[in-house]
Amino acid sequence: MALLDKVPGELNLYIGGLFTVRRRATLQEANITHILSVLRAPLEKELFDGFQHMNVEVDDMEDENLLEHFPATNKFIHDGLESGGGVLVHCAMGKSRSATCAIAYLMHRYHISPSEALEQIRQSRPLCEPNEGFMKQLEMYHEMQTPDDVESTPTYQKWLYQREVELSRACGQAPEAEKIRFEDEHGQTSQDDGFELRCRKCRRALAHSKYLISHQARQAPFNQWAPVSDLSATTSSCSHYILDPLSWMRPELEQGKLDGRLECPNPKCKANVGKYAWQGMPCSCGEWIVPGISLAKGRIDEAKPTSAKSAAAGMGIRMPPGAKATGQGNL
Known part of the structure; x- marks a missing residue:
């Protein structure tokens, strides 16, 4: 194996x-x-005299966040190549x-894809093998x-939230209160498809099906990032709906307790609808x-999504004549 x-x-x-x-x-x-150093170790500055140098201080550990550095390392490599020189990544x-x-x-x-790029690199350096955590980050990337701005993407933000959990x-x-990610506060999308989950006692809308986390029985591989659009992947034997944190849960989830129960946010209802x-x-x-x-299936009904105006009427809220209901206040 050559040194370079x-x-x-x-x-x-x-x-x-x-x-x-x-x-x-x-x-x-x-x-x-140009030399890109990717390691956390004391480096002798004189080694890089005459070179453009960048150092990303990370350990070769699966839980290291190397993904956040990709835009910067990509730019450094690109600038070096475009300048007409060569770039060493070590x-x-x-x-x-x-790698x-x-x-x-x-x-x-x-x-x-990551596998295609790795295969190309291994043609000259067969020993290249990113650790499992880095490979997962490459797959997510x-x-x-491969955006230029990784940190603002919902996928990255949700991944950080999962790491915090x-x-x-x-x-x-x-998790610390400010680290909890309430999914319905991150972008507004159409809810025409899917279904709503409603409190069986008062009919208050609690969640839309897009916030459900698809999962499978233990005998099948579990992928928490599986698309929720294919809800058939969730086994019918489940007695609960598994979902992301939603803003109506904030008063309970931000208390700092490891576990507890979830009550319907309708102040006139307060039915026990689930747990965490x-x-x-x-x-x-x-x-x-x-x-x-x-959310417990025995305390929840599935229903066709309703407009914000209809939902407000169903909750006893009178809309002004000609007014248009906005937002997703029912979630």
Whole structure:
């Protein structure tokens, strides 16, 4: 295995380990002008004299967030290539972190999948193998269509929320109130399709089916990111609807308790409609759901979505003549 391996193709893009940086003659021979370091370790500044240098300080751990750095590393690599020079991406061994950043760039430039980019890199450097956490981040980056702004995308924000829940769970605590993501507060979309979940006692609309989390019985692989549009994937044996946190749950979920019950937000009703457990809960189908936020099917009815005006009328709210109801206040 060479100290410096060129990614096959037209680009002057190279991958190597930390020792590669000390081979100045090798770098000059390859016309390297830019060096991207992807590791958390003391680096001797004189090693990078004469080079454009960028350092992303991350460990080769599955729970490291390398995804947030992709836009910056992509730009650095692109600027180096466009300047007419060569770019070296290195980590400690030239195996996981450096490969991940190189893959992200190839995905962004050529609109290819993580597996396709990895296969291309392995043609010259077979040892390249991003750790499992980085591969999942690359797959998410692909699903997001490799945006220049990762942090504002709903997929990334929800992923951060899931990481926060997992961290809190490991510490035996509920997530901090400001870290809880209430899905109905993140963008407004049409609710013409699907169905509503209504309190069986007072008929108050509690959720739309788009906020349900599809899951399968334990014997089948569980994918919490499965599209909710295919609700047939959720086994009919479940006695609860599993869903994302919604804004009407805020007074209860922000109390900092690990678990508790959910009451209908209609002040004249207050029926017990479900429960939650940040550490997770077993569904009746056998799957373990984290976090466990659920509505009991025995206390909920499915109904065709109604307009905001009709919903308001159903809740005893008189709309002014000619007024148009807006928003999703019934969720």
